[in-house]
Amino acid sequence: MTTAPATAAQALTGLARIRPAGWLATPMPTDPVDLLVRARQVLAADHPGVDGRVSVVSARYTAAVFAVHRPPPECSLVLKLHADPAAYAGETLAYALLADTAPVARLYSEGDSSLSLLLEYLPEAAEWSGPRMPAVLAERVAAVHTASLRLPGEAAEAMAGFTLAALLDAPAPAWIADPAAYGEVLAAHLDAYGPALVPLGHLDLKPGHLRRRPDGEVVLLDVESVRPDVTGLIDLVTLPAVLRQAGHELSPDRVLGLYLDATTALGGSWTVGSLKAALCAYAAATGLESLHGLDR
Known part of the structure; x- marks a missing residue:
């Protein structure tokens, strides 16, 4: 797979499905x-x-x-x-x-x-120039991916139908190109997190969606696209392009390392090998054209 640099918009080439014009009956007005x-x-x-x-x-x-x-x-x-x-x-x-x-x-x-x-309301953008920002973004993304491991009891019960335990026994979603590869992705997540994880992912990652509270805490905006079946690998693929767009030229190995550190701190047990294998299976399952060096 190619390691050519990609913009944030190009990072998920092959995965996106273009909707036909007019697909929404009552779109938002423009005036x-x-x-x-x-x-x-x-x-x-x-x-x-x-x-x-x-x-x-x-x-x-x-x-x-x-x-x-x-x-x-x-x-x-x-x-x-x-x-x-x-x-x-x-x-x-x-x-x-x-x-x-x-x-x-x-x-x-x-x-x-x-x-x-x-x-x-969070009008203040996060300051991207600091050397700690790539790790901060990786931590924020990993916190979303592992959020279901910290759900209170009632919420966890409500999401039982979306856990890895349930998804492994269910048919692959219609948008999956290779169901067998998708099964490998879920099995890898099971090894990394256990059966209770809800595999959340698909953040709309871009520099403008990272904001700062008055107390300095950095938070993510716009979780509209997050889904409980796509896994967080979609966001890991996007991370290098988003960081590059914000002025941080990190190698794929460095980005992978930041994500591994962040998920380990939040209860995951990925290894470099298991995460790269999961990424390759994810690309096969979804039709994603490139992992931008993360699999090397």
């Missing part, structure tokens, strides 16, 4: 006035008592994000609106799994009728 009207309606209907000046942060086909600016001593907030019910359900599930066990933005409330989330 800024329409967006602001919808945001204020949602706040009034599903998040009563929350008011302030509203501004558009981003607007995409599937979702829109707003800042709700409130004067001190109140804290400003983020309002996220989904146009896709499946994406909303996935993000609420991700927060249920990660809120108390991984460094992600705080979720304050949900609005099922409006497909909305009210979140912690």
Whole structure:
């Protein structure tokens, strides 16, 4: 497999599935006035008592994000609106799994009728120039991947159908190209973590999604894409490209080492050999075209 440098957008070539134009029946509006009207309606209907000046942060086909600016001593907030019910359900599930066990933005409330989330406002970007940042990012990613090992009892019971023990006896997901290779991936995770792990992965990793709280803690934003069946290997493949995009030119071996150290500290028992074998099986299972040197 090639070791040519890849951008964050190119890192998962072969894995992405392009949806056809018009796949979403009711996409998010694009007009800024329409967006602001919808945001204020949602706040009034599903998040009563929350008011302030509203501004558009981003607007995409599937979702829109707003800042709700409130004067001190109140804290400003983020309002996220989904146009896709499946994406909303996935993000609420991700927060249920990660809120108390991984460094992600705080979720304050949900609005099922409006497909909305009210979140912690974190305008300050993480400082990427420091030499510790690659290790910090690896730690944050590993905390998400191992979050299910730290779930309270009730939440763990609710996720029993997504554990490795359950997935090993279930058919491979429809998006898997090679079910036998997918079985190897799950078996490798079983050896590394045990049967109770929910194999979370598919973070939308990019430098802008790492933010800093006023106390200095670095947290991840936007867990909408996290799923309990893809495993964290998808994020490990993306890590070198994200770090390069942020100005850190690390060798694949160094990135692999940072991830190994982080997962070991959080309960994993990967070895270099077992992790590389799992990555190769993952590429075969998903159609991923390159591991960008992580398998060497």
